[in-house]
Amino acid sequence: MKVRATKAIMECLLEQGVDTVFGYPGGSILNIYDELYNYQDKIHHYLTAHEQGAAHAADGYARSTGRVGVCFATSGPGATNLTTGIATAYYDSSPVVFITCNVTEELLGKDSFQEVDITGIVMPITKATYLVRDPQTIPDVMREAFAVAASGRPGPVLIDFLKNVTALNVEIDYEPLPKKKHIEEGRLAALKKRMGWGIRTPDPDLADVDKLVSWIKEANKPFIICGGGVVRSRAHREFVRFAEKMDAPVAITLMGGGGFPGDHPLATGMIGMHGSQASNIACDTCDLLIAVGCRFSDRVALDPQSFASQARIVHIDIDRAEIDKNVKTDHHIIGDAKRVLELLNDRIGRYDHAGWKAEVFSHDTHVPVEESDHMTPDQVLRTIYSKVPRDTIVATDVGQHQMWSIQHFHFTYPGQLLTSGGFGTMGFGLGAALGAKVGNPDKLVLHMTGDGCFRMNSQELATESHYDIPVITVIFDNRTLGMVRQWQNLIYHKRFSQTDLDFAPDFVKLAEAYGLKGARVENLEQLQAAMDEAIAWGHGYVIDCKIDTDEMVRPMVGGGNPITNFMLT
Amino acid sequence: MKKIISVLVENQAGVLNKITGLFSRRAFNIESLAVGVTDDKNISRITIIVDSGNSVVEQVEKQLNKLVDVIKVRTIEENHMIGRELILIKVSASTRTRQDILNVCQIMGGKIDDISPTSMTLELSDTTEKVDLFEELLRPFSILEVARTGLVALRKGHGGD
Incomplete structure (x- = not known):
């Protein structure tokens, strides 16, 4: 049937089950927003304060729900404002479809008003980009974009429509097609057959699986790393069963938070630069290391040469390009974490590694609590944790508060922790928290941030207030860029170059200016009262926690060092 | 390699x-x-x-x-392929040197594409080594301009991609 091109775009969103979009309008994308006006009851659009906030919100929505996030922006600056958000999603394999519009065909390439080559700019930070010049290709491109974003190793995709393609007098042939049939039609059908592994989820090779099964049998000191792939694959149940059958200690990477319960008796805590003593020492002394869905980043395998040097290293990953990229492995299994773990669980016996576990757990899995006369980050986190339900979603920004939050909270399911691991984007947290709350209205959502990060995108408090999205923001306010200061403290001879932030606004007044409530807390009684009020009030709330400027994240291993060379314990 | x-x-x-x-x-x-x-x-x-x-x-x-x-x-791998590249090369040529250039061209299996009172433009399609040699042999005559396509290649035998 003949339909308006913009109507086809909306119908294609509905085919995907999209009912939530984050975005920001502008000149070139006016036609799409005009059509959205007709679909207000089916597609709920959240207008953010800045396109970056919309990008992070769509990302947070995707990570927390497991669905594909959708984000709209206009051409030129609208599109470039998305780029940090796109890169954040790319580095953490989060499926988001970004839709931008560009100038008309006759203005393309002439440095026209608000024209930018956005498909060129985001090329290295997307799984695929589409520049749509022919309206008739709309259904095919839309279906392909969603399939590419969600399939295999997920990631962001960008579609750039020329404005003339979306003109309201343009009609195309559009036939509705249920989502499960998309893979049989158009270019997707051709993509499915290709040798490459972009669109397909590779089936694990059973011989590879069996080889690991025999290595597990031979191992006396097995150790497992739970990476972000376990979270993306939502393989947490299979992972727990695997770890329990193997009776092996488990460390999480930053992105693995939620893949394995933090309070499980086999949990050794985080591994890497701010890994626990138990995790890092176990990694250094184990004889079999099984890394599931992790990419051995330089924050985990700080020194690739000495990493797990006494172990056979086995890598399980969906992305073949990750194998032997950072750390040379002895064996690998390509496939979706959930499927590979199912196959392994069916094939391995039950083991008892009591002696090895005793050795590993003789080291600290957490930093010992220190008595203090002032409010410490540790106390702040314990207090907050005691006040919130166990399934609370936690979105963080980047830096000290991020590490403290992940060290202290016990995440139990995928999508419970939203953090910018790969790209380390300051300012990610608030947008991500808003997206998560929109996607999970029944859960409490905490936004853990620092005073530096919060100032980067605090304008999204306007979005929080306008749509009444009740997120509780907790600022670890140390009046400095804490993590950078920590490095200056330890490595740069206390030369605190440009890290003082003692000229911040009054965050409580800032919250109030946006129609929200806030509280400044300097001790635990005040914090408890503020948490109680925030939860009872049920709307957006900002808690400004004053902590000491020289608090540090412990433990710490310096970049490039062997994993047990603790600079701080 | x-x-x-x-x-x-x-x-x-x-x-x-x-x-x-x-x-x-x-x-x-x-x-x-x-x-x-x-x-x-x-x-x-x-x-x-x-x-x-x-x-x-x-x-x-x-x-x-x-x-x-x-x-x-x-x-x-290099020994499993047919690889060819094309060179266009313009050299200074006077009546005195024209015959010598022609000799090089004929020995190498090249072609004359253009000729002027002071120059000749030659063409050769061959392996990278032969194209390098061709360029080397013409260098004494003073090369004015060179354009090379870069290698294109297919696998030897019946098997394709």
């Missing part, structure tokens, strides 16, 4: 960018690159020559497979 990466891609704007971007973002230099459409006008073949034995090359090959616009990636 040289490695030839032969990539079949969808013939679309921006695809070449995506492929070269995989090299450039790793600060890796491509030795030669040739692009042309295949018998199917929707498909182009990109032939890339790189120094093998570098981990960047291995990583780029894997990344190439992940691009949706890439149909097939094949690496070919």
Whole structure:
């Protein structure tokens, strides 16, 4: 049937089950927003304060729900404002479809008003980009974009429509097609057959699986790393069963938070630069290391040469390009974490590694609590944790508060922790928290941030207030860029170059200016009262926690060092 | 040792960018690159020559497979392929030197494409070594301009991509 091109775009969103979009309008994308006006009851659009906030919100929505996030922006600056958000999603394999519009065909390439080559700019930070010049290709491109974003190793995709393609007098042939049939039609059908592994989820090779099964049998000191792939694959149940059958200690990477319960008796805590003593020492002394869905980043395998040097290293990953990229492995299994773990669980016996576990757990899995006369980050986190339900979603920004939050909270399911691991984007947290709350209205959502990060995108408090999205923001306010200061403290001879932030606004007044409530807390009684009020009030709330400027994240291993060379314990 | 990466891609704007971007973002230099459409006008073949034995090359090959616009990636060892490149070379030529240049051209199996009172433009399509030799032999006559296509290659025998 003949339909308006913009109507086809909306119908294609509905085919995907999209009912939530984050975005920001502008000149070139006016036609799409005009059509959205007709679909207000089916597609709920959240207008953010800045396109970056919309990008992070769509990302947070995707990570927390497991669905594909959708984000709209206009051409030129609208599109470039998305780029940090796109890169954040790319580095953490989060499926988001970004839709931008560009100038008309006759203005393309002439440095026209608000024209930018956005498909060129985001090329290295997307799984695929589409520049749509022919309206008739709309259904095919839309279906392909969603399939590419969600399939295999997920990631962001960008579609750039020329404005003339979306003109309201343009009609195309559009036939509705249920989502499960998309893979049989158009270019997707051709993509499915290709040798490459972009669109397909590779089936694990059973011989590879069996080889690991025999290595597990031979191992006396097995150790497992739970990476972000376990979270993306939502393989947490299979992972727990695997770890329990193997009776092996488990460390999480930053992105693995939620893949394995933090309070499980086999949990050794985080591994890497701010890994626990138990995790890092176990990694250094184990004889079999099984890394599931992790990419051995330089924050985990700080020194690739000495990493797990006494172990056979086995890598399980969906992305073949990750194998032997950072750390040379002895064996690998390509496939979706959930499927590979199912196959392994069916094939391995039950083991008892009591002696090895005793050795590993003789080291600290957490930093010992220190008595203090002032409010410490540790106390702040314990207090907050005691006040919130166990399934609370936690979105963080980047830096000290991020590490403290992940060290202290016990995440139990995928999508419970939203953090910018790969790209380390300051300012990610608030947008991500808003997206998560929109996607999970029944859960409490905490936004853990620092005073530096919060100032980067605090304008999204306007979005929080306008749509009444009740997120509780907790600022670890140390009046400095804490993590950078920590490095200056330890490595740069206390030369605190440009890290003082003692000229911040009054965050409580800032919250109030946006129609929200806030509280400044300097001790635990005040914090408890503020948490109680925030939860009872049920709307957006900002808690400004004053902590000491020289608090540090412990433990710490310096970049490039062997994993047990603790600079701080 | 040289490695030839032969990539079949969808013939679309921006695809070449995506492929070269995989090299450039790793600060890796491509030795030669040739692009042309295949018998199917929707498909182009990109032939890339790189120094093998570098981990960047291995990583780029894997990344190439992940691009949706890439149909097939094949690496070919030097002794398993037919590789040719084309050179156009303009040299100074007077009545005194014209016959000597012609001799070089004939011995190498080249062709005269253009001639003027003071210059000659020659053409040769052959292996990279022969093309290098051709250029070397013509150098004493004073080379004015050179254009080379870079290598294109196919696998030997009946088997294709």
